[in-house]
Amino acid sequence: MKITTAVCAFRAGLVLAGLTAFGVAPAVSASELHAGAAVVGITPDRPVALSGQMHTRISREVASPVVAAALALESRDGEKVLDQAILVACDLVAIPHPVLDKARVHVRRRIPGFDDRKLILSATHTHTAPVVEEGNYEIPKDGVVQPGEYIAFLAERVADAAVQAWEARKPSKVGWGLGHAVIAQNRRSVYADGRAVMYGPTEKADFRGIEGPEDQGVEVLFVWDAEGKLRATAVNVACPAQEVEGESSLNADFWHQIREALHAKHGADLVVLGWTGAAGDQSPHLMYRKRAEDRMRALRRRSRLEELAARVVAAWEEAYEGARQEQVAGAPLVHKVDRLELPLRIVTEADAASAAAKVEELSRNPAHRRLMLWHQDVVDRRRKQEAGSTSPYTMELHVLRLGDVAIATNPFELYTQYGIQMKARSRALQTFLIQLAGPGSYLPTEPAVRGGGYSAIAESNEVGPEGGQVLSDRTVELINALWPE
Template sequence: MKTLPLAARINSWTFARVGVRVACFAALWCGHAVALDAAELLVGAARTTITPDEPVALSGQFHTRVAKTVESPCTANVLVLESRDGDKSLETAVMVSCDLVVIREDVQSRIRSAVAAKAPEVETQKLFVNATHTHTAPVMVEGKYVLPADGVVQPAEYVEFLVGQVSDAVVEAWNGRQPAGVSWGLGQAVVARNRRAVYADGSAKMYGRTDKPEFRGIEGFEDHDVDVLTFWDADKKPLAMAVDVACPSQEVEGRTAVNADFWHPTRDLLRKRYGQQLEVVGWCGAAGDQSPHLMYNRAAEARMLTLRGLTRLEEIARRLDAAVAEANSAARNDIRTDVPMKHLVRTLKLPIWRVTEEQNAAAQAEVDRLSKDPADRRKMNWHKTVTDRYKQQQEGDLYERQFHVVRLGDIAICTNPFELYTDYGVQIKARSKAVQTFVIQLVGEESGTYLPTVRAVGGGGYSAIPQSCPVGPEGGQALVDQTVEAINSLWDE
């Protein structure tokens, strides 16, 4: 399959300059005088389908599902940034957002290698891939589910297709980069709901019932900010934008059809508002304890959907479209063409969540019980992560993963590989020296495990137990500290 044609190509242009070209940029914020070299910004964008033509197994549940239909196509959306001083390239960032549940195994490394072979001039270490966390996208790992041998795209075949499609789109975006202006803005939309119910005995449960007498409240915070990064042409027409929402796209997670979830109708509405040329990169903020599912007020919300004549996906898209419009209506008054840009690539070094003898024994009992039925393979492997870690933790206690920090003008963009609980994202935003901080979860190799808070571990339940989490609250705090240090170093220079 070929890269989808763009509705319109980015036209070459040059912003009008007043007086001499600005060579440097200065800002005063929170008492810190900051001066970094600014440079001309080049932007490229592309999108491609990552939906195969044949039936494919879906990832995101404990049971096997094979999709024979496509309700909305899963796509990869690429944004390429380069800062230049004349003919000299100063910095780059290549950001790929995929409608997938996570980025499995070595997918990011394979995309980097494929891009390097097709466009050697691209600095592939500055390329990162995130998932929007739709639970109705193809499986990428062999052996995770029991699948038919015939008539279904196998995971290894899908990954080969995915790598080819994404690497082609990256090269297209790189070759099409053009001068652009950039703005950043902040809107709000109620999309995320904390999904952990707390009960009178102190226990917590993901999607637990809230209509029981024992229900006492929702466990944690919700972040309703919508961070918007928009790239404009000389006529103030948006060419591309990145939209960061602290909510995974899993409203229709239980279906047996390929579906990009709420990002598909959201992109449609944004293109209807701004033009079909627009490329939309979806980022999922820190949202390990969040989802779009309603925990209470279901009847009232359903009534409002009926009155509006909308589906739940369309309602979420309506809210995000309004939030982006709100942000851009103000931010378009502050479009920058000369901005400082710096991209750090570092390694998170986090203490693992050590498995106790009791936890290992309990997990081994579940492995033994579930191994008797092939249909339980997914659940068995989930418990087996605990027994494997118990054996391996004697060899070392560090969990190491790559992360990225990008400074672009007054904003910071930071990544992590987890389903990161929202409290950690709030800490990063609060302690960052950037005017606005974009937190992106589910980035890079072997992403997708939860990282819970102390409060969540106290309540227990799925997403806050060793089966769900190779790293616990101690590692969560280390992640915050290391990320904040990296961000703030770009303001301290």
Template structure:
């Protein structure tokens, strides 16, 4: 069964969980070297009232729930001679991004429930569904009544996710892990390049001036599987280099393509299967069709599918391809190492021309109504330029989590990271298989150099806190962390 926590039951649930975790910490007997213990939990983070939906430039208030949004926890621990040697807590969330405040509040709540819990080993990541709740104040013009405010939702979310983390940790038991690789065409590079060298997100490919797509696509589907001691599949993580934003413009809460994937896998492997959706480096990717639309739509119609079901069909087929290999190599005694580093990256410099253009936009928008989100967006460029000029601009500080689990490597970043950077990490990694998880933080695009040269949304100053130079530094620091993991485990 999934962990589902109601307001009326949360106090009793947490008291029970705290008692169980205290018991588990003191009674696990001596076990084999590097034995892996696994726990999982899935909790609904679907708001119980209307909310503003995050991801577009205009305010949308939810008119209902088309599919629940969830947070899924995977808790791992390694033990040697009965002693805990490492812990790692991974939480995948149906959200646009993970604001710093959300991670902080979740960790604080876990600490309140279980003092001395290793909260630095907790990371949260987002699927980037554009039909999940807003979590930041001040970006959207949200009605003051009849709608759950962002601050209220953050509290709601942190309470539930913290309880799920503690539950997953409490339930951890000896198990086995395995990994595999499948392939699915879900992502399409969404930046069209034209004959004058300019680029545009979702640019019209039917125009005569269209020449190419700007970058590569990564159709690999990296899969991690976890079984209990009786070989029952209890959790799986699916790493796809594509955001979950096929239905991004709707005014309903919706987990996008991942809901149907979860339902299909649970129908085959049990309703209590925990499915973590990890979004890979995909700042320039989207599931939206960029060309061959008529042929694609005809095939979906002939098969009786809508776009979400078509995408989930491909993903489930890729998962099965990976699972067929992974289940042949189930391992119970693999190394687990979780590193957390604080990394500073140079901020993208705002030019004088960009500052002037942003100020002109602000002057024009301030004369109109309903422009709060765009005012906030362009206003950020003005503030950053003024900080540069005053000498008060600070580097972008982020958490970098790198994990070795057997032969696989996992790395996080807080950005909508262009796929070029993720491919570098995978190609140069010492691991057999590498999982790159973006949006383990507050977001903002991190573009390639060719994207900045082409311009357009996602590659302009308004879209970027960090530019290509910082992206390459992130790649090198991630790879250095991987090398350290492999050196440590030798």
């Protein structure tokens, strides 16, 4: 498969105050932060099935390339390694376990001494990226890349990005900033009878409001070389990349336009990582003021993707204006990996009966395989529940301290309310949250479950609000232990 590769090395000396133990106050020691970055293409050279919808779509063209961008971090005290991390942001809908496992095998083999548990993969959640799970869709055998083939290719390419970033690492300076951009809207409409509907029409007489909050902050991380040249940036927005989600072309969605705009101003070798924040109930799709928004966009002669990118880039520049004045030499790096067990969402008898009826209806048509399996999973979960053979949902939780900022991950499409809770309770100056560092599934709030609808019903959730609160509390606990009072 044909791909392109760009690698960036960082050159800047600094002294760090390292944290010697989790939950223990920083111990001052002479140390350095070494950083490197790389980006590789993950676009296949043949048509591929696209993920993100309940029906099969085969790509007809490449509207924009999909990539994996990596940032490698390592803190050292002389020759002694204090801590390390490699974060890889991928233009994908999610990160299934086989993809992460295979990538870690490659990295373990190719980077001696690196703790492969500290390789983090996350997805931008574009709905126009290749399928990365087998068995969900009816996919033609001829002329189309099969999921297993693409997964093997993807794991190698992700490892390439990680290895190239690791090999490019040099002493570096870092900084952080905050801007604001209106790109996400809560996508759940609430009606007079209490129902909630994803993308429900807002012009109806019984429309009563939007269910939850939005987070319009744009958290930005920067890495510079010794001469003050910007080499890498991570941009964290609480919005999935799904403006063009229904198309039949490969497309990185608004991240492609963001990268192109930043490259035009700051150089083509700038590595840009797209980090999706807690955004399970968010979308770039307009919920109200649609005609006014469309008119203004037409007057500015922008496509919808260009409009979204322009807003994010303006927020990025706002953050950069401040952060470039404080290029930090002295930022500790600490990376903790926690294995967290969350209670499963209970599948009621009514949930299972409704799902079984839909399975019977959908199973008559192979074209509905993806949707049928979605409902079948609820039936299977109910059977396990009744048999007493269920186990808690086990997830990998990463929490990093880099200077004054915290970075925390989760595998879900996490409702924004949880993200707001974590950021508000965090002792860090800024808190970056990266969702879909794993296989996905929505994690809703209690009001959303009461309202029902897609993303808040049993089919959409492996874990419910009880587990969401456990996740939120544990994330805050781990973050705050890195900033002891």
